[in-house]
Amino acid sequence: MRIIIAEDERIIALGLSSLLGRLGHQVLGICSSGEACVELAEAEQPDVIFMDIRMDGQINGIDAARIIRSKHDIPIVFTTAFDDDETRALASDIGPMAFLTKPVAGSMLKGVLASLQGC
Numbered sequence: 604m605r606i607i608i609a610e611d612e613r614i615i616a617l618g619l620s621s622l623l624g625r626l627g628h629q630v631l632g633i634c635s636s637g638e639a640c641v642e643l644a645e646a647e648q649p650d651v652i653f654m655d656i657r658m659d660g661q662i663n664g665i666d667a668a669r670i671i672r673s674k675h676d677i678p679i680v681f682t683t684a685f686d687d688d689e690t691r692a693l694a695s696d697i698g699p700m701a702f703l704t705k706p707v708a709g710s711m712l713k714g715v716l717a718s719l720q721g722c
Contacts (some may be wrong), residue, residue: 604650609640611658636660637667656683668697
């Protein structure tokens with residue numbers, strides 16, 4: 604699968620990128636802001652985006668996902684360290700494929716990717 608990672612914490616992004624690569628997927632790019640993710644998604648048309656909810660820039664992950672989903676049917680997998688009801692409610696309005704709490708375990712990642720490949 605062709606994947607974009609939207610994550611402002613570089614070490615987390617690199618770890619996720621490495622894990623996805625070992626699982627045989629292609630990471631098209633890593634974005635640290637919502638704005639950069641919207642631009643990269645438009646240019647690359649990935650199969651899925653792993654989107655942090657709280658990121659650098661003027662646009663957070665939920666707003667970036669909303670913009671992307673309004674133009675393209677790209678599945679979004681939200682990743683966050685903030686697992687509260689309000690955050691989940693805001694994110695669920697986008698219709699994400701999954702909502703993963705950080706740190707993301709390899710087994711969770713495999714399960715989400717397997718469900719996406721089955722679509």
